[in-house]
Amino acid sequence: MDFYTSQTQTIKSGSSSCSRGGDVDQFPTGLRVLVVDDDPTCLRILEKMLRICLYQVTKCNRAEIALALLRENKNGYDIVISDVHMPDMDGFKLLEHVGLEMDLPVIMMSADDSKNVVMKGVTHGACDYLIKPVRMEALKNIWQHVVRKKKIEWKDKDVEQSGSVEDGEQQQKASEDVEYSSSANEGNWRSSKRRKDEDEETEDREDSSTLKKPRVVWSVELHQQFVAAVNQLGIDKAVPKKILELMNVSGLTRENVASHLQKYRLYLRRLSGVSQHQSGLNTSFITSPEAAFGSMSSLSGLDFQALAASGQLPAQSLAALQAAEFSRSATTSAISMPITDKRNIFSFEPPNLRFGNGHQEASNNTKQVSLLQGVPTNMEPKHLANLHPAQPIFGMNGNSQVNQSNSALMQMNQLQSNRLLLNQTNGSRVPINQSSHEQTLMSNAIPRVWTPKGVERGTTYGHVSQGSSMVDFSVKQSTELPGTSFPLLSGSGMSTLSPKPIFQGEVNTEVRDLRNFRPGYELVNELHLQKTPDWSPQNNRSAFHGSQNSSFRVKDDLHSVFNQQAVSATTMSGDRKNVPVNNGFFSVGEGQNNTSNMGPVNPLLAYTSRRVKSESLTDPGYQSNLLSESFGHDDHYLLSALLKQQQDEVLPVDNDFGFDGYSLDNLSS
C-alpha cells in the first residue's frame, strides 16, 4: 500500500517515466517483477534493465516455474513479463493463467512483431506487448500498468464500501490517497455512464482518469458484482452495457465488462458441461421462465420452493408437496412450523443470532441437508427448478433451528426468499407488517416470491418493510459475519457465488449457457478459500482435502472480499432500487421483472444438500464451530462437502485450487 501511495504521489507530481540517467527516484522502486523467458540472453538483459529501473526482479526461464512461483506467493509479485514463445508453455497460456488466477498485469514480449501475434496478446488480456529486442525505455514505464490496476481496484473498493457498514478505513485511506477520489470517480462514472449510451468508446477517456484502457483487476468483489449483475439481467440479456450499469463501478469500462463476460461465459459453458453430467435437470429449468439458472441438479425441497415461488405451483400444493417431502424425511410435516424459531430467521437477524437459536439444531440441520434446505434429496428433479431464491435462505435457515420439519425450513427459506424477492421487486403486494408478515409467511407454505409474478401471488409477503429488513440483514451479515456472504450469495444467485478466484481457475471454459452454470463447485471452492482465514482447520478438513491447504493460502482476503461483495451488492442495488442486498444474489432483479432469470439457483446449496446427506458430515468439532461461528461456517462445511464431491467427480484436486486442475485439464493446448 505504501508503495502505491507513493506511486500515486509520484503521479501527482507529474513525473513521467524517467530517463536512464535521470530522475531515478521517480520510479516505483521496488516494483516486484517476474520475468519469464527461455532465452538466457534476453533474460539476463531484461533482468539488468529492470534492476536499473530499481525494480525487484525475479527471473525464470520456464513458464511452469513462473506459475509455481506465482501460486506459491500470490502477493509476491506486481507484474509479470513473459515471452510468447517458450518451449514448455505457450506464453499466452501463461498469460491466461496469471490473469485468471492472480490477476496480475502481464506484459508479453516477442521478437515477432506481426500484427496477429500482437493482437493475440491484446485479446488474451496482456496489458502491453513489447517487441524484442526490448529497450530500456519500454521497461521504464511498466509500473504504470501496475498502478492502473491498483487504482481501479481502489476505486472498486470505494464503490463497494460506500454504503457498507464494514470498516473500510484502510481501503478508504488508500482510495483517498489515490489521485482520483472515489466520489469524484463516481461522479465521473455516472456522467460518463450517460455518455456511454452515446459513445461507449469515449467513456473510457472521460471516465475518471487514469484509465485509458487499464487492465481491470477482477477482484473477488468485483467479480461478484459482475455475477450479480449478470444474474439480474439474465445471461441471455446480460450485455456489457447493462452489466456495467448495474455494477455501477467507477473506472470500469464496457470493454472490461465485455471481455470479462466473455470469459465468464466460457467458464459457465464449461461448468454446464460438468453440471449436466451431474444432474439431468438443467433443461427443465431452463424452459421455465422463472428458472434463470437451471443448474440445480440436486435440488431438493429447495427446488420445490423455488418452483412454487416462481408461481408454478399454487401455494397450497407447494405446501402440500413440501409437507410430503418433509414427512418423507421423517420430520414434521407440519407446514406451520414453530414460529418462534423462525422468527429469528425472518427478522433477518445476523446469522449468528439465528444460529444461536438453532444451536441444538445444528446437527439436525446437517442431517437435513444440506444446505439449508433440509429438504430431503429425494425431491424430484422437477422440483429443482427454481432453487435459488430459497437457497440462500435455505442456507441460512438450515442452520437455524430447523430440527423439525424440513418443511419448516423450507418455509422459512421460502419466506426469506420471498422477502428478499419482495423487497427486490418493490412489489406492492403484501402490506403485511414485518412481524406479522413473518408469521404469515411462516404459515404460508410457499412464498412464491421468487419472481415478480410469484410475488404477486404471495400476498402474504410484506415487501417494502421486508426490503428494509433485508437490507439491514445483509448489511449486518456482511459486517458481522465474515462468512455470511456466502449464505446470501448462495441464496441469491449462484452465479454471484462464483468469485473470481474460482472463475479464474477456469481458463478455457466453454460455457455457453449460463443456465447450466453450476457454480456450486466454484462456490464451494471460493467459499472454502475465503473461509480459510476464519476457520479452524478442522472445518476445512471435513470435506476439503488435499489441495485445500494450498487453496486456502490463495486468497486470504477472499473472505473479506466476499463479505464486501455481499455488502456491495446490497449497496449497489440499494442505490438503484432500495432493494436488499440479496439483490445481487437473486437473479430476480428488483423490479426488473426478471422473469427469465431466476438467477443462478444455488446449485451449491442443492448440491451440497444432497452431498451432505450422503456424507456423514457430523464432525463434532466442526459442528461446534458451526454453532458458534457465523452462518458462513455452515456454508463452508456444506461447500466443502460439495466441493469434495465435485472434486471427486470432476476435478483433480492437486493444485492449489481444485479448479486449477480442472482448468488445466481443460486447457487444450
Add this chain to the structure above:
Amino acid sequence: MDRNQMNRQLANMRKALFDQGYLDEQFVQLEELQDDANPNFVEEVVTLFYRDSARLIQTMDQTLERNPLDFAKLDNNMHQFTGSCSSIGAKKVKHECSQFREYCRQRNGEGCRRTFQQMKKEYAILKKKLEVYFQYVRQVALLK
C-alpha cells in the same frame, strides 16, 4: 601505446563494428546497462549469447540434415535464435536469420541451407571480432 592512444584505438574498433554493420543500436543499449555493479556486462551477455546459441545452431544443423525438411520446426528455432541475436545487436547475423525464415516460409530447402551456412559464417566472424574487442576493452580498463 599510451592510454589515450589505446582509448582511441578502442573507440575506432567499436565504431568500425557499427559502421560495417556488424552491430546495431541494441548493442549500445547493452553498453548503457553496464555500470559499476556489472562492469563487464556487455561481454557477459555476449558470452552468454554465444554459449546458448551454439546449442540452437546445432539443433538447426541437425534439422537441416533431415529429409524432408521440417520447415515449421526450423522456423520456430530460427525465431528463437533471432530473438537472441537481436538482443545483443548482432545485425548481420540477424539479417541472415530473417532470410532464413523467409526461405522457410517459402519452403525453400536449398535456400534455407544456403542461408544457414551464411548465417553461421557471420555468426563466427562477429564472435571473433567481439572477442578481440573485449580483450582490448579489458586491457584499456587495466590501464586506468
